[in-house]
Amino acid sequence: MTVEKLKNELNLKAVCLADPEREIEGGYVGDLLSWVMGKAQSGNVWITIMSNMNIIAVASLTDVACIVLAEGVQLDENVVNTAKLKEINVLQSDKSAFDLAAEISDLI
Amino acid sequence: MSEILNFHYEVDGTDFTSAGQSSVSVKKELRRLGLPAEIIRQVSIAMYEGEINMVIHAHGGVADINLYEDKIEIILEDHGPGIKDIDLAMQEGYSTAKENIRSLGFGAGMGLPNMKKYTDEMYIDSVVGVGTKVRMIVNIPG
Secondary structure (H helix, E strand, O other): OEHHHHHHHHOOEEEEOOOOOOEOOOEEEOOOHHHHHHHOOOOOEEEEOOOOOHHHHHHHHHOOOEEEEOOOOOOOHHHHHHHHHOOOOEEEOOOOHHHHHHHHHHHO | OOOOEEEEEEEEOOOHHHOOHHHHHHHHHHHHOOOOHHHHHHHHHHHHHHHHHHHHHHOEEEEEEEEOOOEEEEEEEEOOOOOOOHHHHOOOOOOOOOHHHHOOOOOOOOHHHHHHHOOOEEEEEEEOOOEEEEEEEEEOOO
16 A cells, blocks of 8 residues: 555545555554664554654654654654655644554554 | 765754754664665664753754665764763663753653664663763674
8 A cells, every 4th residue: 555545545634745655554553763673664654642853863764664653743844844855755644643553554 | 794874963062943954864864875764763762862861961963874785873972971871871760860851752761772772772871970982783694
């Protein structure tokens, strides 16, 4: 499944859709960035409530397919701009990380 | 053996949110050189963790990436407070990071363990009150 398809299926908000055709393989849920870097795999959906600038670097380095911000978390404008610059897909939802993980797991 | 390429970075210790610029830049360079994706991931994550450590604990430092035919060497050097007990620091979950750092999602005590996990060799040379030098090697499969 592509990131764009995931967005459409779950009605997620596109904060930054830099690479809509990126294929998703599995997922990871977590807010402690070193845990994410130790565990998330390339191509994963990464669900988090963390919103500071460092998530963009972590997403880039781990090569996840997209970040999904849970619980209606918002990004500052400069973080959104960096996501665009680094071509990192960022989606957003009002749902909890638990609900998002369950729904994404059913889909992929 | 002589190196093929060297990348040198000054890691700014004053701006936590810009930490990671060197690692992302290295990732880009290694991708441009056509190295395997998993090797790039290992090198850039290990370097990022080291970079974050230098910003959190040591007011920044310098990073050198040396690319050889069969391996990539990452050398991180700072003039921070040094590590009192390296064995303890290597334990997952052990951290001396302050609360403000934890609120940003770091300081979980996974930095050094991740650096070890993603590299084939890691050496830490640290003197309290003088600084820390970390040398890591990632082998490139032949």
